[in-house]
Amino acid sequence: MRLNKLFASILLVGATFSGNTLAESFQPFTVTDIQVEGLQRVALGAALLNLPVKVGDTIDELKLQQAIKALYASTNFENIQVSRDDGVLIVAVKERPTISEISFDGNKDIKDEQLQESLDGSGVKIGESLDRTMLSGIEKGLQDFYYGVGKYGAKVEAEIINLPRNRVELKLKFTEGLAADIRQINVVGNTVFSDEELIGMLELKDYVAWWDLFGERRYQKQKLQADLESIKAFYHNQGYIRFKETSTQVAMTPDRKGLYITINVDEGEPYKVSKVNLTGDLMGREKLMEALLPIKEGDTYNAAEVTFTEELYSKYLGRFGYAYPEVQTYPEIDDETKEVTLNVGIKPGKRVYVRAINFTGNTITKDEVMRRKLTQMEGAWLNSDLVERSKESLNRLGFFEKVDTETIQVPGTDDIVDIDFTVKEQPSGSFNAGVGYGSGTGVSLQFGVQQNNFLGTGNQAGLNINTNKYQKQINLSYTDPYWTKDGISLGGSIYWSKTDYGRANLEAYKNQSYGFALNSGFPINEYNRINGGIGFRHNTLSELSDNQQTNQFFDIYRDGANDELSFDNFELNLGWSRSSLNRGTFPTNGSSQRFNTKVTTPGSDVQYFKMDLDTKFYFPLTRSHSFVFLARARLGYGNGYGQTNDNDNILPFWENYYSGGSTTLRGFKTNTVGPRSFSVTRDQEFCPDPSGSGCSLPTNPNEIFVRNGRSLGGNAIATASLELIVPIPFLDEAYSNSVRTSFFADAGSIWDTEFDYDSYRDLPATEFAKIQDYSDPSLYRASYGLSVQWLSPMGPLVFSLARPIKEYEGDDTEVFSFNIGQTF
Template sequence: MKRLLLTAVLSALMIAEVHAESFTISDIRVNGLQRVSAGSVFGALPLNVGDQVDDRRLVDSTRSLFKTGFFQDIQLNRDGNVLIINVVERPSVSSIEIEGNKAISTEDLMKGLKQSGLAEGEIFQRATLEGVRNELQRQYVAQGRYSAEVDAEVVPQPRNRVGLKIKINEGTVAAIQHINVVGNTVFDDETLGQLFELKTTNWLSFFKNDDKYAREKLSGDLERLRSYYLDRGYINMDIASTQVSITPDKKHVYITVNINEGEKYTVRDVKLSGDLKVPEDQVKSLLLVQPGQVFSRKVMTTTSDLITRRLGNEGYTFANVNGVPQAHDEDHTVDIMFVVDPGKRAYVNRINYRGNTKTEDQVLRREMRQMEGGWASTYLIDQSKTRLERLGFFKEVNVETPPVPGTDDQVDVNYSVEEQASGSITASVGFAQSAGLILGGSISQSNFLGSGNKVSIGLTRSEYQTRYNFGFVDPYFTADGVSLGYNAFYRSTDYDDLDVDVASYAVDSLGAGVSLGYPISETSRLTYGLTVQQDKLKTGRYTVDEIFKFIQDEGDSFLNFKASIGWSESTLNKGVLATRGHSQSLTLETTVPGSDLSFYKLDYRGQLFKPINNDYTLRLHTELGYGDGFGSTSGLPFYENYYAGGFNSVRGFKDSTLGPRSTPSRGAAVTGNQGTIADPDQDPLPFGGNVLVQGGVELLFPLPFVKDQRSLRTSVFWDVGNVFDTNCGSKPDCTKVGFSDMASSVGLGVTWITALGPLSFSLAMPIKKPDDADTQVFQFSLGQTF
């Protein structure tokens, strides 16, 4: 800038010396232009042919041309009445090269340079380059890289161009050697040190980088320190000063924080003022602050938030509630006044949806509890958001309530969603641990064609099973949420070909069913179902006495009609990979008169997610089952038995290998059945039982180094469970129900939502192994969550 001013002054002096008299311009000529067009010069020049000019107007014209930034030198001359402008253009930037940067990406640096006016093709100004260099230096210092160096080299090139080479030596982030809080008498150094996100170097610093100094982190730590005191009654706590010292080699940082704690204050009185809009007793019930308590800013602000939300539920979306403390230093007490300003009641103008590229608007709209035209209820808006999250179609759901322009009592409600895979359409050749080679094709979609309906069509062929199935569920068969579902299936299963040591038999099943679901509250519903099923049994290589006896007593072909009634409840925050809330279901299924067999099964499933903090969640889950025969049927049919062990049961044990064992057959095959005589020397095999007890505890945590955790779940788990038989008879290794006979394991599990469905695997180590149970350390599953 000084150089420009000097040039302008010299030019003005020269003009004053050469053109002491005014004249009328007959023509204007510009010399020295290379890239800048003559039009740009004439557009900036405040002179035209025919103008009468004097020294002042010529000086003003020179300044105007300099302001364009295109020129580094300008001279005005006169040839008769012709004004001659001689210019020297500034060079343009032909290339920019950046070397040595890692902490800040080249792309981000290029964007920053462009915003500052340095980019290829732009006019080069050294002052701008110097400013950019200083700003980069400041950015690295803010990251704690005090030894960083930024050098800029300007390389002249032909045709009045320059190339820029920016060389960066980022250095290393200075490690924190010591954090010292001075002036604390109430709380010890260790307690206050735990509040800091910044830490001195420790054995976890290599992974967490918590010993690297950053100005932003220190500001956050100081605010946490201040809040800690304010939440414990020290309302006059003050951070007097903060010193950050750097060692001469710029590798270590010493932080000293000087504080004044002040005295502890208690609450003397709590009052309300303003227009409450709701009954005063309801507002008072929300007051978490009570006389006699130690003053806490957190409790005060939480109370303000609760009152604000209560008013928001009544449509006062713009309500403002402030807690105002008034200190009494003489007795160290505080009066708190909550000032309520409800504002106008707001009404919903429009409800809009964004991001649902596959899911139809009506699928989202039918989950709404907030209606257009009604007053804007905070509760109903949030409840609608929760219902969208429970669908399981979206990774994330966000909601905003911007005011409608030009009004003071209307808002729009905007829901933005990010869709995720909710099913699959595949033709597959695969391999599973327990089933061997699998050939199949299937459509399984919880959001079929964006309609919100659940559809599944499948054909699967493996070494031991052939299966055809079709299922359909319309969750909104009626507008008030009554669901309708129906299904048809055929299964041919031969456990002789299964590479799992279970008692073998073959069963062909053909059936169809229908179900109705009826909502009884916002979070629970009743389900009724009826299924007709034809089963035909055959014995196998390892057929056992229990199977032979069942076929002798009951036959080998059955037509059964099964009726079911179930209750379910879910307060989960998400339909897939939930992190908060609970779900549970209770189902009773029984055969009805007209069936060949008489039996029933009662099943309960439940899970609870309890957040520990923002990163860690505790999950408790259980599954209980009981079945038995009635009437002419003695006990639960063996092919309806429960099994335990495997991925969705007790991990670390092979599929279906826990529980009672069978009695190897030593007799002949049943007349009229196509089975064979079993090997008398065959070891007892898992046979299942009529009682299932299993559950576990999981600690969910974020996977390190993965930024997007929304489609990923990792956990450490403890699984327990087993199957029991209340009608043991002569079966060996058969025990009555008892917790002392539970199998258990611990391990690590991962679930990832892929385009093909949830992919899960686990590494587990059994810690209590029942006799004869088969273990399996690594297990995986594609298509179901855990």
Template sequence: MKRFLAAFILSVLCVSAGQAAEPFVIKDIRVEGLQRISAGTVFNYLPVKVGDSLTEKKSQDAVRALFKTGFFRDVRLERDGNVLTVSVVERPSIAGIKIAGTKEMSEEDLKKGLKEVGLAEGRVFNKSLLDRVEQELRQQYFGRGYYAVSIQPTVTPLERNRVDINIQVAEGKVARIREINLVGNRVFADKKLLKLFSLGPKPWYALFSSRDKYSKQKLAGDLERLRNFYQDRGFLEFNIDSTQVSITPDKEKIYITVNITEGRKYTVTGHKLAGTFVIPESELNALIGIQPGSVFSRKEVTETTKKMSDRLANDGYAFANVNAIPEVDKEKSEVFFTFFVDPGRRIYVRRVNFAGNVATRDEVLRREMRQHEGAWYNAAKIQRSRVRLQRLGFFDDVNVETPAVAGVADQVDVNVNVKERPTGNLMLGVGYSDSDGLLLNASITQSNLLGTGKELGVSFDNSRSTTNFNIRYNNPYYTKDGISRGFNIFSSTIDASLADTAAYSADTQGMGVFFGIPLSEDNSVNVGADVEKIILHTNTSSAQIAQDFVAKYGSSNTVLKATLGWSRDTLDSLLLPTSGSLQRLSAEVAVPGTDIEYYKLTYLAGRYWPMSDTFTFKMKGELGYGAGYGGTDALPFYKNFYAGGSSTVRGFSSRSLGPRDSLPPNDPIGGNRRVLVNAELLFPLPGSSADNKSMRLSLFTDGGMVYGPGEKVELGQLRYSAGLAFNWFSPVGPLSFSYAIPLNDKPGDRTESFQFTLGVPLR
């Protein structure tokens, strides 16, 4: 800075003392001293040109303008007759930058940051900028707890007016928190309050914990949690008076002292509404969560104002503001709240715009939107639109923004940005299932055919026990009202003895049509009809149940069956849901008069509860019942329910629970009734990024059992297991690993702790 002022004053003095003291008309301009910078650059920044009259003020402006470019460390103006000579000394350029000694931050990231502020190879070197970078880098290390860090920048001059910059970093040891002291708390003990802190001394057993690593940002978050804790329990006047962070002379130990004033506990005496009411006042009153006589809670007050704002936003008041204004009676430790409602201007949606959908047509996204163009803004409909787009399964991520329209006070746009995932799949591969062993498969599947949202799939699967061929087509918007229609053609051959169940083999062919009818946003009905022909093959070594069935009903049967189902689905995602519920009631009925007459009923109910930003609790239950009617005594054995394995009760071998055949080797034969229960705590894979939505872990407990005709359904017979599972929607297909320990296995049960599935849908 001193050199800049000296050069500036010198240049002014040169002009003032020389011939430039008197104004003159510039006939020509010459530039001297240039090495890398072109004369055109100088002329571009120079505020005078040929033909101008050069005065003392214009001389000062010219010198100031050239210095301001940052290209020069010295600028002088001289007059030679009517010729203006501009003499400059260029700043050196940066030949190279080297950073050594950094472990906490990568050299690549640091160089990227230096480039953003102007320090990069080929740029003009500015010493003051390097000083600022040094200070900022030091602050970055301080923020990470490295208070002993040493940063030594070295500038080495080179030929042709260039410099090398070397930044040597000695990080030192990170300072560790030795103790956090709370001063002023009387109502709550230190032990209880310190549990709120993410920072603190590291326990002896937590070898890899970073709890004792000081962070200014984390401390601020801990103090906010402390404030919320008190204010959610009535302490309206709670205050954090001061916070001292001290470090030992060796800069390795940190002591934190937090001084607080608890104040007194306040109760709420009442509340009222004020302001402008664009929706019924009674409706807003119903949203108020605080009641007279209750202990003051900042959380409840905040939730109340949010509920009111959200309700107003559903009627178009996107920028509504609700303020909770307290009237405090300090003598009685009471508080009365006035909720002042300012709805603002009612907002319309001008346009709904889509971005990121390269393969998917706009109409596929637009038909899922519940917020329409030209309509009042509705926050609930916008959120619902986002959920519906996520549940299509075409996108990894869906982001919705509602920017105001420039120059208009009552309009916003709804901008939907999606990140597409591959929806077409040509697969020739090998998979594995704990139930079917090695899987050989070939399939062509397009769940978003030509970007239309229609689904077409042709698949061939061959496992140890089963060979399947299937063609499936589905149009989710067969009508504009959202009624779907689909067709499928299928053929399968099964040798059940190879699946460790009752021995028999069967060939099945069929085709069907199905419809999906939406009743509301969350409710839908499915109806369908299939014609199915099954040919059973048995011999003297086949299971007794199969021989008895063929003897009574023959080896070849054709069935026309109808399917009917109802579902209520409020899950927030098709793949890895974190909130919402699912209920599904389905029936499969063989039409009277066909060779075999039976029915199967299944009811499934599940719910997800988000416990935090990362943890989700899930519970699920399923009941199944089947029977024969008319001329059929019981549910056909090949339609039986099974339990055990990765999709029902993990920790037990696939399909192994329940009744067994009367003939050796007494293989499982399933049953006509089934009970399944499941509870899981779902959480992300440690170390994975926050936006990773393709994998997660879970701690689970499974339970289940199947019962045969005539057996009493006793819940005490359910088998239970517990364990850890990993689910991943990998590039090669869904993958699931689980390790389960049976909790109440009985003699004769087949257990299998480790199970995994590749290339088949996850549970």
């Protein structure tokens, strides 16, 4: 007989013992052999290794329990039966099945990746053995998650599908159901602040206006905890240091579709600050550190101010190399006087030095280009201000979408660190090439490259070749911003162009020009720079249309009946620029100003000057800089100086200012805002007539006709824009630094200070045209709208939808516009 005795059942470990002879009690025996039956995946040696019984051992009831526990602890078996045949110990096992596949069905609120990550943490993976005892815990955990988001009807069921060779498929079925809406939120116990004021600061809502497309009344446990912390912080910031949230109840409606939330509070009373003590090592700077203290005696206690004070002293100590100071405030509360004494303990710790500064993520930009922008140096003590300024300097380069810093302590030391700058590069230039056809341009060929980080050197290089119906041009430029190690820049450009403005819907004339320019810049400090340059330009003008403004210019320089004029001008440039922007592209904080003066030298064929000022201010409205207010303006003025042929020189019309388009005054077509050319004719045809169908002959031979032409610009400009930059809903955070949306309002005026309106105001008005006072700066235009900017791989793209709110008869308006190559 193989089995001659039945071992007693040991319920504690769930093993089953069987045989053909029943015994009331277990009798110890000596093991002469061990047999393990039922093994498939687990090797015999591994099973015996986990069995704390060997041949020759005497086994009793205690050792038997220990043996069975050890086998279960190996996690390889889901059922174990032991028996004996004389001295042979027989262990019959059933291995846990191997997970061959894991699938999910019905889950919408939880992504498959999140579910798999949770299962991985519990050891439930494909290829591992399945522990059925864990499934109920997994089901309950997932169900609790749904309860936490208000889905109290949710169910989670784990289904096991058996497959050949002791394999299984684990299938998790989800019935999520609908989330219970918050029917009402109540605050009980508050007397100082109203329910509306407290509930208004909560993220959970029991009411959502019809126009709030993104609002919801869905309950989430995590949000409730955050809201309770918000209420607590609010009271602590108002001086109620003893405020307590005594209890919170979340009750479900009978239909399980709604929730009532009740928050019980004990407000307490407001406390004043009786005294602030600075303790610890003040490094001999007691008076200065006391002067920095933002909290004064008699102030109402404010927890946020306390935290700010701790951060302020930590940053202050960080400027002197104390990278890991301990600044902690210990309040002493006097409940009788309702006062608080604040003891600010300061422990600077050791001064920390920088061993090395490393860069990662710059696959294009060379290390030396980044290193020369640093103000924190290797070998010096760690200065938190200099590290932050270095980060801002790298951002202002415009080469990076994101710059992060991390201070890493050198292993084995407590006063030496490395600084790692991690950057994410972005397109730092633009490229265009193609062949096209348009009704306004005809056949066009374009090729252009503008690179502000040429070959990763930080140098600027550009090559542009364009040809279309009205223009042919080529321009080659190059600038080295660090021609010297001190940051003196040197650059130059060579250009040639030939333009027929009459075929470009502008006032008709032809202009052929070529020239070169050299420029250099000198840094004053980190934010300010002086720029200067010299250049030569040759212009040839011909086939000028007949109008009053250009005739005024030609009357000064025209020699007899010659219809073609050439000018050789030598130009000097001098400018100042300042920038404290936190980023080179898509800044969110800081300001920038540029002032530039251009003047032709005495002896040039045309003597004139131009002055331009551009300024921008960015004001972040939130700590995360997701909402930003932008104000920008431009002022410009130009005129001639000296005399030619006994006439006062004026600004040449090809140097006039224009406005309109996607980068200046949106809602108006490019370069159409401002003075237009006009002509005064007598005894001539007027073409076309108002109907646009032909020519009109004057009914009176002596009648005066005034004909308005196309845009000619003016010698003065003033524009301003206000923008609210907002985050784009549903946009992945990874793209937040490459796409920007803003609501804007633009206004601007172009005028001609040399226009003599009195000479034309008395001309009889006709049905064809009416002369405006082009010298009046109050004739401004304005618009508002929406703009989207994208840093695409081809360069910056700007799309605008705009509507004019101030316009004049004859203005060329447009609703949609776009531009390539410039961002605000």
